[in-house]
Amino acid sequence: xxxxxxxxxxxxxxxxxxxxxxxxxxxxxxxxxxxxxxxxxxxxxxxxxxxxxxxxxxxxxxxxxxxxxxxxxxxxxxxxxxxxxxxxxxxxxxxxxxxxxxxxxxxxxxxxxxxxxxxxxxxxxxxxxxxxxxxxxxxxxxxxxxxxxxxxxxxxxxxxxxxxxxxxxxxxxxxxxxxxxxxxxxxxxxxxxx
Amino acid sequence: xxxxxxxxxxxxxxxxxxxxxxxxxxxxxxxxxxxxxxxxxxxxxxxxxxxxxxxxxxxxxxxxxxxxxxxxxxxxxxxxxxxxxxxxxxxxxxxxxxxxxxxxxxxxxxxxxxxxxxxxxxxxxxxxxxxxxxxxxxxxxxxxxxxxxxxxxxxxxxxxxxxxxxxxxxxxxxxxxxxxxxxxxxxxxxxxxxxxxxxxxxxxxxxxxxxxxxxxxxxxxxxxxxxxxxxxxxxxxxxxxxxxxxxxxxxxxxxxxxxxxxxxxxxxxxxxxxxxxxxxxxxxxxxxxxxxxxxxxxxxxxxxxxxxxxxxxxxxxxxxxxxxxxxx
Numbered sequence: 001x002x003x004x005x006x007x008x009x010x011x012x013x014x015x016x017x018x019x020x021x022x023x024x025x026x027x028x029x030x031x032x033x034x035x036x037x038x039x040x041x042x043x044x045x046x047x048x049x050x051x052x053x054x055x056x057x058x059x060x061x062x063x064x065x066x067x068x069x070x071x072x073x074x075x076x077x078x079x080x081x082x083x084x085x086x087x088x089x090x091x092x093x094x095x096x097x098x099x100x101x102x103x104x105x106x107x108x109x110x111x112x113x114x115x116x117x118x119x120x121x122x123x124x125x126x127x128x129x130x131x132x133x134x135x136x137x138x139x140x141x142x143x144x145x146x147x148x149x150x151x152x153x154x155x156x157x158x159x160x161x162x163x164x165x166x167x168x169x170x171x172x173x174x175x176x177x178x179x180x181x182x183x184x185x186x187x188x189x190x191x192x193x194x
Numbered sequence: 195x196x197x198x199x200x201x202x203x204x205x206x207x208x209x210x211x212x213x214x215x216x217x218x219x220x221x222x223x224x225x226x227x228x229x230x231x232x233x234x235x236x237x238x239x240x241x242x243x244x245x246x247x248x249x250x251x252x253x254x255x256x257x258x259x260x261x262x263x264x265x266x267x268x269x270x271x272x273x274x275x276x277x278x279x280x281x282x283x284x285x286x287x288x289x290x291x292x293x294x295x296x297x298x299x300x301x302x303x304x305x306x307x308x309x310x311x312x313x314x315x316x317x318x319x320x321x322x323x324x325x326x327x328x329x330x331x332x333x334x335x336x337x338x339x340x341x342x343x344x345x346x347x348x349x350x351x352x353x354x355x356x357x358x359x360x361x362x363x364x365x366x367x368x369x370x371x372x373x374x375x376x377x378x379x380x381x382x383x384x385x386x387x388x389x390x391x392x393x394x395x396x397x398x399x400x401x402x403x404x405x406x407x408x409x410x411x412x413x414x415x416x417x418x419x420x421x422x423x424x425x426x427x428x429x430x431x432x433x434x435x436x437x438x439x440x441x442x443x444x445x446x447x448x449x450x451x452x453x454x455x456x457x458x459x460x461x462x463x464x465x466x467x468x469x470x471x472x473x474x475x476x477x478x479x480x481x482x483x484x485x486x487x488x489x490x491x492x493x494x495x496x497x498x499x500x501x502x503x504x505x506x507x508x509x510x511x512x513x514x515x516x517x518x519x520x521x522x
Binding site for chain 1: 197198200201202204205207208209210211212213215216218219220222223
């Protein structure tokens with residue numbers, strides 16, 4: 001096990017420390033680079049992921065003085081920057097999902113029990129999911145994936161994208177409705193579930 | 195059917211783990227000079243980083259860099275082989291125990307052959323009386339090898355060893371008290387077995403006989419412990435080798451994936467000094483090349499007691515010369 005420093009300060013403390021000691025910013029990289037990498041690897045694949053993560057931190061570093069220290073957690077801020085950078089790769093992303101429509105993705109370790117519990121094979125649903133994601137407008141896809149793949153809350157997503165929480169909810173609902181439609185489910189009762 | 199669950203599963207299937215090379219991106223932040231990117235270095239099985247944990251630590255954001263010696267240096271003969279000088283100093287800058295100057299209490303020359311299979315680490319006894327060449331404004335003199343550092347820094351230690359051995363030193367790394375403690379703590383402690391209990395006020399080490407797991411502070415005490423056994427530096431070197439070997443074995447076991455490696459390097463890299471060329475990318479390259487290596491073999495420079503002072507040693511010739519000839 002790797003021993004972390006006993007007291008782990010808030011991200012905001014690191015950002016403000018980096019105003020006078022730029023090295024402090026590298027600690028944020030240590031905390032979140034792997035998380036951001038995993039997220040980009042899902043949306044764009046591993047090839048551009050490394051560079052985009054580096055770019056995200058460079059942009060964040062250059063804007064560190066405008067960081068709002070009221071937010072202790074820097075993840076939404078970093079995800080927000082990353083989302084903008086991903087938007088430059090929209091074609092790559094769409095092509096990736098379209099490719100997944102045709103070719104099955106590499107086998108993923110899912111226990112049989114999980115699949116039974118899900119009542120549907122996630123593997124089998126992948127072409128539909130990929131198709132739905134490719135067809136979504138970028139702003140709805142950003143919200144849906146920050147929540148589903150980035151594990152952000154609604155509030156954090158709102159902060160990342162600099163939009164009201166209500167807008168997050170409506171975009172999420174729209175996105176989910178289209179995903180469910182692609183999966184062949186038209187139960188309107190689910191629409192209000194958030 | 196839960197669409198969010200399906201979507202998450204879908205994402206999990208698409209997800210990739212960050213490669214060790216991701217740490218290069220950190221260098222962009224910290225202003226390390228850009229280096230060409232080599233293709234095909236996506237590292238798997240980085241267990242090997244640990245094989246040279248001692249060598250592996252000086253990456254990422256280093257606390258400072260050390261300049262290589264100027265002037266004539268031994269030529270590099272074997273392509274692909276690598277010699278790394280690793281020194282442990284008693285520098286405690288900023289601590290209460292701060293003393294004047296710093297000495298290299300542990301000097302280790304690590305040789306990695308081109309095929310990286312049989313790594314050798316040679317301890318150079320700190321009490322070795324040797325000819326120290328002129329370093330900057332300090333004239334040449336005959337003295338204990340650990341004084342080269344005090345007078346001329348690591349650069350002078352490198353110059354001294356290159357002059358004595360005719361071995362070209364490719365990289366150099368300096369670990370001080372604080373850095374050593376951090377490395378041990380980042381490894382989660384390291385296990386040693388003592389035949390006799392220890393209660394030594396000088397190194398502040400108290401240990402029962404038998405097996406103990408040492409934290410950073412205790413491991414440092416163990417490294418420094420002299421008042422034990424016959425009290426000689428030679429026995430201390432033996433103890434140090436046992437500890438370093440245990441640290442490397444632990445690192446090799448622990449650093450099994452690139453994420454753990456970069457986290458480890460992130461923690462310990464900050465407190466270590468190395469030469470400018472020994473940066474993250476070089477490190478990752480080196481680690482990759484160590485996949486099939488065994489733990490290093492530890493040796494000590496062959497020596498005899500100094501004719502002028504029984505508490506000091508001089509290198510035994512031609513044995514020492516023969517040992518270093520293998521490194522050229």
